[in-house]
Amino acid sequence: DGGITQSPKYLFRKEGQNVTLSCEQNLNHDAMYWYRQDPGQGLRLIYYSQIVNDFQKGDIAEGYSVSREKKESFPLTVTSAQKNPTAFYLCASSPPGHLSSGANVLTFGAGSRLTVL
Amino acid sequence: AQTVTQSQPEMSVQEAETVTLSCTYDTSESNYYLFWYKQPPSRQMILVIRQEAYKQQNATENRFSVNFQKAAKSFSLKISDSQLGDTAMYFCAFMIYTGANSKLTFGKGITLSVRP
Numbered sequence A: 001d002g003g004i005t006q007s008p009k010y011l012f013r014k015e016g017q018n019v020t021l022s023c024e025q026n027l028n029h030d031a032m033y034w035y036r037q038d039p040g041q042g043l044r045l046i047y048y049s050q051i052v053n054d055f056q057k058g059d060i061a062e063g064y065s066v067s068r069e070k071k072e073s074f075p076l077t078v079t080s081a082q083k084n085p086t087a088f089y090l091c092a093s094s095p096p097g098h099l100s101s102g103a104n105v106l107t108f109g110a111g112s113r114l115t116v117l
Numbered sequence B: 001a002q003t004v005t006q007s008q009p010e011m012s013v014q015e016a017e018t019v020t021l022s023c024t025y026d027t028s029e030s031n032y033y034l035f036w037y038k039q040p041p042s043r044q045m046i047l048v049i050r051q052e053a054y055k056q057q058n059a060t061e062n063r064f065s066v067n068f069q070k071a072a073k074s075f076s077l078k079i080s081d082s083q084l085g086d087t088a089m090y091f092c093a094f095m096i097y098t099g100a101n102s103k104l105t106f107g108k109g110i111t112l113s114v115r116p
Helices: none
Strands: A004-007 A010-013 A019-025 A031-038 A042-051 A054-057 A064-066 A076-078 A087-094 A112-116 B003-005 B010-014 B019-021 B024-026 B033-039 B046-052 B064-069 B074-079 B088-096 B103-106 B110-115
Touching: A004 A087, A010 A019, A019 A031, A019 A087, A019 A112, A031 B103, A042 A064, A042 B103, B003 B088, B003 B103, B010 B019, B019 B110, B024 B074, B033 B064, B033 B074, B046 B064, B046 B074, B074 B088
Parallel strands: A010 A112, B010 B110
Antiparallel strands: A004 A019, A019 A076, A031 A042, A031 A087, A042 A054, A064 A076, A087 A112, B003 B024, B019 B074, B033 B046, B033 B088, B064 B074, B088 B103, B088 B110
16 A cells, blocks of 8 residues: 555654654655644644755754655654754655645655654 | 644534634735644544635535635634544644645644544
Protein backbone atom coordinates (compact mmCIF):
# COMPACT_ATOMS: atom_id res chain seq x y z
CA ASP A 1 0.00 0.00 0.00
CA GLY A 2 1.18 3.52 -0.72
CA GLY A 3 1.87 5.81 2.18
CA ILE A 4 4.30 7.72 4.31
CA THR A 5 6.56 6.03 6.81
CA GLN A 6 8.07 7.95 9.68
CA SER A 7 10.70 6.49 11.96
CA PRO A 8 11.38 6.13 14.74
CA LYS A 9 7.98 6.45 16.39
CA TYR A 10 9.56 7.43 19.70
CA LEU A 11 12.99 8.99 20.16
CA PHE A 12 14.84 10.19 23.20
CA ARG A 13 17.69 12.64 22.96
CA LYS A 14 20.17 14.00 25.41
CA GLU A 15 20.76 17.72 25.42
CA GLY A 16 23.44 18.72 22.94
CA GLN A 17 22.83 15.83 20.56
CA ASN A 18 21.65 16.03 17.00
CA VAL A 19 18.97 13.55 15.95
CA THR A 20 17.51 12.72 12.56
CA LEU A 21 13.89 11.79 11.92
CA SER A 22 13.23 9.72 8.84
CA CYS A 23 10.37 10.29 6.39
CA GLU A 24 9.88 8.07 3.35
CA GLN A 25 6.96 8.08 0.89
CA ASN A 26 6.05 5.73 -1.96
CA LEU A 27 3.20 7.85 -3.28
CA ASN A 28 5.29 9.46 -6.01
CA HIS A 29 4.44 12.86 -4.55
CA ASP A 30 6.58 15.84 -5.47
CA ALA A 31 6.06 17.95 -2.36
CA MET A 32 7.04 17.00 1.18
CA TYR A 33 6.62 18.84 4.46
CA TRP A 34 7.68 18.72 8.10
CA TYR A 35 5.39 20.03 10.82
CA ARG A 36 5.86 20.32 14.54
CA GLN A 37 2.90 19.85 16.88
CA ASP A 38 2.84 21.17 20.44
CA PRO A 39 -0.17 21.17 22.80
CA GLY A 40 -2.34 24.21 22.13
CA GLN A 41 -0.19 25.34 19.19
CA GLY A 42 -1.62 23.39 16.31
CA LEU A 43 0.77 22.37 13.54
CA ARG A 44 3.60 24.67 12.62
CA LEU A 45 5.60 24.31 9.42
CA ILE A 46 9.33 23.67 9.81
CA TYR A 47 10.54 23.02 6.24
CA TYR A 48 9.01 22.03 2.93
CA SER A 49 10.27 20.84 -0.40
CA GLN A 50 8.51 20.98 -3.75
CA ILE A 51 11.18 19.20 -5.81
CA VAL A 52 14.33 17.18 -5.34
CA ASN A 53 17.41 19.14 -4.24
CA ASP A 54 15.33 22.15 -3.27
CA PHE A 55 13.62 23.12 -0.01
CA GLN A 56 12.33 26.21 1.76
CA LYS A 57 12.17 27.32 5.36
CA GLY A 58 8.81 27.31 7.04
CA ASP A 59 7.70 29.38 10.01
CA ILE A 60 9.94 27.76 12.64
CA ALA A 61 13.06 26.52 10.81
CA GLU A 62 15.64 27.66 13.36
CA GLY A 63 17.48 24.72 14.89
CA TYR A 64 16.39 22.30 12.17
CA SER A 65 17.89 21.13 8.88
CA VAL A 66 16.62 18.98 6.01
CA SER A 67 17.79 17.42 2.78
CA ARG A 68 15.94 16.24 -0.32
CA GLU A 69 18.35 14.08 -2.28
CA LYS A 70 15.65 11.66 -3.41
CA LYS A 71 12.01 12.22 -4.27
CA GLU A 72 10.97 9.54 -1.76
CA SER A 73 12.91 10.82 1.23
CA PHE A 74 12.88 14.01 3.30
CA PRO A 75 14.79 13.52 6.57
CA LEU A 76 14.68 16.14 9.32
CA THR A 77 17.63 16.77 11.62
CA VAL A 78 16.93 18.36 14.97
CA THR A 79 20.16 20.06 15.94
CA SER A 80 21.49 21.03 19.33
CA ALA A 81 20.64 24.62 18.40
CA GLN A 82 16.93 23.86 18.77
CA LYS A 83 16.24 25.06 22.29
CA ASN A 84 12.99 23.23 22.94
CA PRO A 85 12.89 20.16 20.68
CA THR A 86 10.48 18.02 22.71
CA ALA A 87 7.43 17.73 20.46
CA PHE A 88 5.47 15.55 18.06
CA TYR A 89 6.77 15.75 14.49
CA LEU A 90 4.64 15.07 11.45
CA CYS A 91 5.83 14.51 7.91
CA ALA A 92 3.47 14.94 4.96
CA SER A 93 3.49 14.83 1.19
CA SER A 94 1.25 16.01 -1.62
CA PRO A 95 1.03 15.73 -5.40
CA PRO A 96 1.07 18.82 -7.62
CA GLY A 97 -1.79 20.01 -9.78
CA HIS A 98 -5.36 21.08 -9.18
CA LEU A 99 -7.25 20.40 -6.00
CA SER A 100 -10.09 18.67 -7.83
CA SER A 101 -7.69 15.94 -8.91
CA GLY A 102 -6.50 15.41 -5.34
CA ALA A 103 -3.49 17.62 -5.70
CA ASN A 104 -2.32 19.76 -2.80
CA VAL A 105 -4.10 17.44 -0.38
CA LEU A 106 -1.58 16.46 2.23
CA THR A 107 -1.11 12.84 3.25
CA PHE A 108 0.48 12.49 6.66
CA GLY A 109 2.72 9.95 8.28
CA ALA A 110 1.98 8.55 11.74
CA GLY A 111 4.40 10.94 13.43
CA SER A 112 7.50 10.79 15.61
CA ARG A 113 7.56 11.77 19.24
CA LEU A 114 10.88 13.33 20.30
CA THR A 115 11.68 13.77 23.97
CA VAL A 116 14.76 15.51 25.28
CA LEU A 117 16.05 14.05 28.52
CA ALA B 1 0.88 36.52 6.19
CA GLN B 2 -2.05 34.17 6.29
CA THR B 3 -3.61 33.27 9.62
CA VAL B 4 -6.20 30.69 10.64
CA THR B 5 -8.20 31.13 13.83
CA GLN B 6 -10.12 28.47 15.68
CA SER B 7 -11.48 30.26 18.70
CA GLN B 8 -13.13 27.32 20.45
CA PRO B 9 -10.51 25.07 22.09
CA GLU B 10 -13.00 22.37 23.11
CA MET B 11 -16.52 21.27 22.29
CA SER B 12 -18.75 18.42 23.31
CA VAL B 13 -21.77 16.88 21.58
CA GLN B 14 -24.21 14.10 22.29
CA GLU B 15 -24.05 11.10 20.01
CA ALA B 16 -26.42 11.40 17.01
CA GLU B 17 -26.67 15.18 17.35
CA THR B 18 -25.22 17.87 15.10
CA VAL B 19 -22.24 20.07 15.94
CA THR B 20 -20.59 22.98 14.15
CA LEU B 21 -16.91 23.83 14.48
CA SER B 22 -15.89 27.39 13.66
CA CYS B 23 -12.92 28.63 11.68
CA THR B 24 -11.97 32.05 10.35
CA TYR B 25 -8.98 33.02 8.27
CA ASP B 26 -7.28 36.12 7.08
CA THR B 27 -5.80 36.64 3.63
CA SER B 28 -5.62 39.21 0.89
CA GLU B 29 -5.57 36.52 -1.79
CA SER B 30 -8.64 35.59 -3.78
CA ASN B 31 -7.70 32.08 -4.88
CA TYR B 32 -6.99 29.56 -2.19
CA TYR B 33 -7.98 26.23 -0.71
CA LEU B 34 -9.49 25.40 2.66
CA PHE B 35 -9.38 22.12 4.50
CA TRP B 36 -10.55 20.40 7.65
CA TYR B 37 -8.32 17.66 9.04
CA LYS B 38 -9.14 15.26 11.86
CA GLN B 39 -6.60 13.90 14.36
CA PRO B 40 -8.04 11.06 16.46
CA PRO B 41 -6.28 9.76 19.58
CA SER B 42 -4.00 7.67 17.35
CA ARG B 43 -2.62 11.06 16.15
CA GLN B 44 -2.91 10.08 12.49
CA MET B 45 -4.01 13.13 10.53
CA ILE B 46 -6.93 12.43 8.21
CA LEU B 47 -8.48 14.73 5.61
CA VAL B 48 -12.15 15.36 6.35
CA ILE B 49 -13.19 17.80 3.66
CA ARG B 50 -11.76 20.40 1.27
CA GLN B 51 -13.07 23.48 -0.50
CA GLU B 52 -11.76 25.59 -3.35
CA ALA B 53 -12.36 29.29 -2.76
CA TYR B 54 -13.64 29.96 -6.28
CA LYS B 55 -16.45 27.45 -5.82
CA GLN B 56 -19.57 28.95 -4.28
CA GLN B 57 -21.15 25.59 -3.56
CA ASN B 58 -20.35 24.26 -0.11
CA ALA B 59 -18.47 20.98 -0.03
CA THR B 60 -20.07 17.90 1.53
CA GLU B 61 -18.67 14.47 2.38
CA ASN B 62 -21.31 12.16 3.83
CA ARG B 63 -22.06 13.46 7.36
CA PHE B 64 -19.58 16.32 7.03
CA SER B 65 -20.36 19.62 5.35
CA VAL B 66 -18.96 23.10 5.37
CA ASN B 67 -20.44 26.58 5.45
CA PHE B 68 -18.04 28.65 3.38
CA GLN B 69 -18.60 32.40 3.62
CA LYS B 70 -15.89 33.97 1.46
CA ALA B 71 -16.73 37.60 2.23
CA ALA B 72 -16.70 36.90 5.95
CA LYS B 73 -13.62 34.66 5.61
CA SER B 74 -15.37 31.95 7.52
CA PHE B 75 -15.16 28.19 6.98
CA SER B 76 -17.14 26.20 9.54
CA LEU B 77 -17.51 22.42 9.65
CA LYS B 78 -20.84 20.78 10.42
CA ILE B 79 -20.90 17.19 11.61
CA SER B 80 -24.33 15.59 11.43
CA ASP B 81 -25.41 12.45 13.30
CA SER B 82 -22.27 12.57 15.45
CA GLN B 83 -20.65 9.24 16.18
CA LEU B 84 -18.28 8.16 18.93
CA GLY B 85 -15.58 7.75 16.31
CA ASP B 86 -15.78 11.46 15.56
CA THR B 87 -14.06 12.16 18.87
CA ALA B 88 -10.83 13.82 17.79
CA MET B 89 -8.98 17.05 17.38
CA TYR B 90 -10.08 18.99 14.29
CA PHE B 91 -7.84 21.39 12.45
CA CYS B 92 -8.87 24.02 9.94
CA ALA B 93 -6.19 24.71 7.33
CA PHE B 94 -5.58 27.17 4.53
CA MET B 95 -3.43 27.01 1.41
CA ILE B 96 -2.63 29.55 -1.25
CA TYR B 97 -1.70 27.68 -4.36
CA THR B 98 1.34 29.33 -5.89
CA GLY B 99 2.63 26.33 -7.78
CA ALA B 100 6.15 25.98 -6.54
CA ASN B 101 5.66 27.36 -3.07
CA SER B 102 2.32 26.10 -1.84
CA LYS B 103 2.16 25.48 1.88
CA LEU B 104 -0.59 24.68 4.35
CA THR B 105 -1.22 26.89 7.37
CA PHE B 106 -3.12 25.32 10.26
CA GLY B 107 -5.26 26.69 13.05
CA LYS B 108 -4.60 25.63 16.62
CA GLY B 109 -7.31 23.00 16.53
CA ILE B 110 -10.42 22.17 18.49
CA THR B 111 -10.91 19.08 20.62
CA LEU B 112 -14.30 17.49 19.98
CA SER B 113 -15.73 14.94 22.38
CA VAL B 114 -18.77 12.87 21.41
CA ARG B 115 -20.72 11.66 24.45
CA PRO B 116 -22.55 8.32 24.35
